[in-house]
Amino acid sequence: MYQRYSTADVPRNHEFGFWREVISNAYFHLQLNFRDTSTFCGTLESWDLGLVSLSRLHCNALQYQRLRQHCQVKAPELLVTVPQRSAVEFTQMGRNTQCSPGQFLLEHSDEPYEFSHAEHNDMWVLKLPDAALKARVGNTDRFCAQHFDTTTGMGKLFSDYLQLITKHCDTGQSPEALSLMGMQLVELLGLTLKEAPSVLQSSLSVVRAAHLARIEAYVRRHLADDSLDPESIASENSISLRYLHDLFKDTGQTVAQWVRDLRLQTAYEQLTRACATQSIAQVAYACGFSDQTQFSHAFKRRYGASPREVLRGSTSAAEF
Numbered sequence: 001m002y003q004r005y006s007t008a009d010v011p012r013n014h015e016f017g018f019w020r021e022v023i024s025n026a027y028f029h030l031q032l033n034f035r036d037t038s039t040f041c042g043t044l045e046s047w048d049l050g051l052v053s054l055s056r057l058h059c060n061a062l063q064y065q066r067l068r069q070h071c072q073v074k075a076p077e078l079l080v081t082v083p084q085r086s087a088v089e090f091t092q093m094g095r096n097t098q099c100s101p102g103q104f105l106l107e108h109s110d111e112p113y114e115f116s117h118a119e120h121n122d123m124w125v126l127k128l129p130d131a132a133l134k135a136r137v138g139n140t141d142r143f144c145a146q147h148f149d150t151t152t153g154m155g156k157l158f159s160d161y162l163q164l165i166t167k168h169c170d171t172g173q174s175p176e177a178l179s180l181m182g183m184q185l186v187e188l189l190g191l192t193l194k195e196a197p198s199v200l201q202s203s204l205s206v207v208r209a210a211h212l213a214r215i216e217a218y219v220r221r222h223l224a225d226d227s228l229d230p231e232s233i234a235s236e237n238s239i240s241l242r243y244l245h246d247l248f249k250d251t252g253q254t255v256a257q258w259v260r261d262l263r264l265q266t267a268y269e270q271l272t273r274a275c276a277t278q279s280i281a282q283v284a285y286a287c288g289f290s291d292q293t294q295f296s297h298a299f300k301r302r303y304g305a306s307p308r309e310v311l312r313g314s315t316s317a318a319e320f
Helices: 015-026 130-137 153-165 175-195 197-202 206-221 230-236 241-251 255-272 280-286 292-303 307-314
Strands: 002-006 031-034 042-049 052-059 062-066 077-083 088-092 095-099 103-108 113-117 121-129
Touching (some): 015 031, 095 103, 103 153, 130 255, 206 255, 230 241, 230 255, 280 307
Antiparallel strands (some): 031 062
16 A cells, blocks of 8 residues: 655644654654754655555654653564665664665664754665564664665665565555565565675674574474474584574574574464465464464464454455
8 A cells, every 4th residue: 555645735834743643653653853943844655565664755854763761662663764865873772873875774663762864865764573574684683773785785686676666566466465575675684684794794703694594594494393493403404502502692582482483473474465275274384383272372472463363454364
């Protein structure tokens, strides 16, 4: 679904309150501080891509603040901002960075931050669940307040695809196709972050990163195996159990926690784009859950909705 909002469509002197509401609805609650309090111009376009949303902002100089009282959220989200016209300043978790055109940065919804641009800007913003990216790259905190290149390699592919998608969203695409495009963006984002030189140098060696990539690929191929455990993962990847646990110290999770989170996130993604012939049981078994009751309880604790509610929101597929 496409939506467009513009301050040109509201009466004079109402644009400030209007823009606050637009930003809050599109992303999450933020405090806005306008550089020019006499006039403001802004336009926001947004596209719904299933689990993720994509938007483009054109607006005057502005400061956004995520305050501590705004950060008590059950399901943390991320914003990925790709400035096109002028640089932005960003501070979160005690770190500060400047992100210029040709770069992007991540903002976490569950930690306070300040985000500002001193000039008129044009920005692409991708909004996604933290859990979706976490299932692909591990602890996302390590990517906070860093800028990542969009002019070469996977970063350029991510940026190009992000902008290309909007040209095809309004051509009669089905909800399933839009959801798939959204998840492809998440996959490209994950690959971009994994390959960023700053990440490899600051938190993981190239060798350790390669081990984790191989382990992730193996686990994804064997998610349906309910006996998948750290011992079998280590053995099949020709590393010791001790080294496997050591690798996961860098992700902020244990191996077992990571596998369980990956299973839940994969099940959630499959349910949101389930075809008419899939049932909840089929999705659960395909993700390695043999106990349906435990799966449903764990799923609802994580996402605040039952598997049946998520499935009903996307399709009329058969259930158990």
